[in-house]
Each structure stands twice: as structure tokens, then as C-alpha cells.
Amino acid sequence: MQQSQQQKEIINKYQIYLRLEKSLSANSVDAYLTDLDKLICFAGSEGLGIKEITYEDLQQFVAQLRDIGIHPRSQARIISGIKSFYRFLLLDDYITTDPTELLESPKIGLKLPEVLTVNEINNILDTIDLSSPEGQRNRAMLEVLYSCGLRVSELTSLRYSDVYFDEGFIKVEGKGSKQRLVPISDTAIKEIKNYLYDRNRVAVKKGFEDILFLSRRGTALSRIMVFHVIKQQTEMAGVQKNVSPHTFRHSFATHLLEGGANLRAIQEMLGHEKITTTEIYTHIDREFLRKEILEHHPRSKHRE
Numbered sequence: 001m002q003q004s005q006q007q008k009e010i011i012n013k014y015q016i017y018l019r020l021e022k023s024l025s026a027n028s029v030d031a032y033l034t035d036l037d038k039l040i041c042f043a044g045s046e047g048l049g050i051k052e053i054t055y056e057d058l059q060q061f062v063a064q065l066r067d068i069g070i071h072p073r074s075q076a077r078i079i080s081g082i083k084s085f086y087r088f089l090l091l092d093d094y095i096t097t098d099p100t101e102l103l104e105s106p107k108i109g110l111k112l113p114e115v116l117t118v119n120e121i122n123n124i125l126d127t128i129d130l131s132s133p134e135g136q137r138n139r140a141m142l143e144v145l146y147s148c149g150l151r152v153s154e155l156t157s158l159r160y161s162d163v164y165f166d167e168g169f170i171k172v173e174g175k176g177s178k179q180r181l182v183p184i185s186d187t188a189i190k191e192i193k194n195y196l197y198d199r200n201r202v203a204v205k206k207g208f209e210d211i212l213f214l215s216r217r218g219t220a221l222s223r224i225m226v227f228h229v230i231k232q233q234t235e236m237a238g239v240q241k242n243v244s245p246h247t248f249r250h251s252f253a254t255h256l257l258e259g260g261a262n263l264r265a266i267q268e269m270l271g272h273e274k275i276t277t278t279e280i281y282t283h284i285d286r287e288f289l290r291k292e293i294l295e296h297h298p299r300s301k302h303r304e
Helices: 002-021 026-045 055-067 072-091 118-126 135-148 152-156 186-199 223-237 245-258 263-270 275-283 286-296
Strands: 169-173 179-183
Touching (some): 026 055, 118 135, 118 223, 135 152, 135 245, 152 223, 152 245
8 A cells, every 4th residue: 555655656656756856847747647657557566656556567567469450650659758758757766777777669650741832732722711700810720820831829818918919929938838939920910810810800818818819718728729720721721631730730830841841840849858859850751852952963964
């Protein structure tokens, strides 16, 4: 019983560690704890406490994940979370050796994000009925999503006071409450200004006065609502791709890269802490990159 109580205390401390020291969002913390709970259930079935688990136990746990059909990518995420937990135990002197040190994630291929062409984005935007009550809001919202490469959570929490119309920037609060300035296109600014007429007619609920994109109830839009709008407009445009808010973000980064933007600049605009996170975009359009090299590299030009 005492072990069980200590285990609860350790989990509580780990939760605080993730929130304060790792600066993770509430959603990310929940995901880490959900994955850790899978290991705790396994340990309980084996009569083990989480501090008693060995490398061999972890191998058996991973084998169970594989046997019940957990996708390799999900296996890799769970293992990453468990490694994080045992690093925490080591740092706080709960254990003296890390059983996850030699634990390997399953080999997974590079999954390239779905990317929209510029024409497909234009077609999606053109299907929006501007005569409907939410039409101009949706047009401005999707224009900002593509123009600035925002995460859906950054879009729904964007504040009117953080749009600098004259300077052509927006201030975005990303993961871990980190703020960044992102350039915004003249087209997106024009669509926001067109939307403000409709926004001013919404009865805004207390606490949402500064939120830019409002629901009909006068509150911030939910992530689900943004997904719904995109799904609806994508179907109307006849785009046969699995499109989500994140697809607009991937398309933003890809089109910048194709236009010659520096990878470090794209990293800053996306709010990626590590350049390796952004480097996935260098793999997206190999045919485009090959064409660029053939056209512009001096050794590839035809000699007379």
C-alpha cells in the first residue's frame, strides 16, 4: 500500500516536472501520462512497482504493444514518453540506473505530410460562401492559417490586439507559452479587415473580447469547429486529399521552401525549437528539388 502511495506521489511530481520544467501544454502532459499509464498497468499485472522495472521487463512490454497491433509510430511515441519518465526518475534520485537506456524504438519510415498545391488552396478558399453569416470569418481564418503557418491552437487563441496591421506582423503564442512574431500577407490582412464588420455585430461573451475569430455564441472557436470548416470546404472544392488545419501549415512551409526561403527562417516562422523538426520539409518535393538543381546548377547545363 505504501508503494502504491509513493507511486502516486512520483506521478504527481512527474506531472509538475512536465508542466514547469519541460514547459509542455496541458494536452501534451495528458498524452505523456496516458502513455505512462500503459506501462503502469503492465507493471501491476506483473506485480512490479515502476522503480523495479528492468530492461527485460520493458522489452516484454514493447513486445505486448506489438502483439496487440499498436502502430510502430505509436509504439515509438510511447517508448519516447517512457524514456522521458525514467530520465526524470534518474534526475530526482528515485533510481540509480536507467532501464530504458538501451531500449530501441521500432524502425519507421519517414511519413511525408500531405501538402496542398497553391491551386488547391485557392479552390478551397473560393468555395466559401461570403454571403453566409460565417463566410467572411472562415475566409479570413483559412487565409491566416495558410499565410502564417499557424497551429490550430494558435489560430483559435489569436488575439485582435496581436495583429499589427500597419507593420504586417502577428504575435503568436506557441507551445510552452513561447511567443514569436510572424509576417502576415497583405491578402490575409485585407480578409481580416473585411471580417471585422461581421465580428463587430457578434454579442461577445465576457473574457473573449480580444479573441479575433469568434463563434456565433461570442466565444473562441473550438479546434473541432476549425476542422469541420476545412473538411466542408475541401469536399466542396473536390480536393481528394486528407486535409486538416495542419495541412495548411505544412503547405505554408513547403511553398516557402519551393520559393527559395531559408530553412532557418521557416523554422522561426513555424516556431520549431529544433531545426531538425523543420528539415522534414526538405524531403517533401524531391522532384521539384531535382528540377531546380538540373536547371540552375552550372554542371548540369547543356554545353554547346
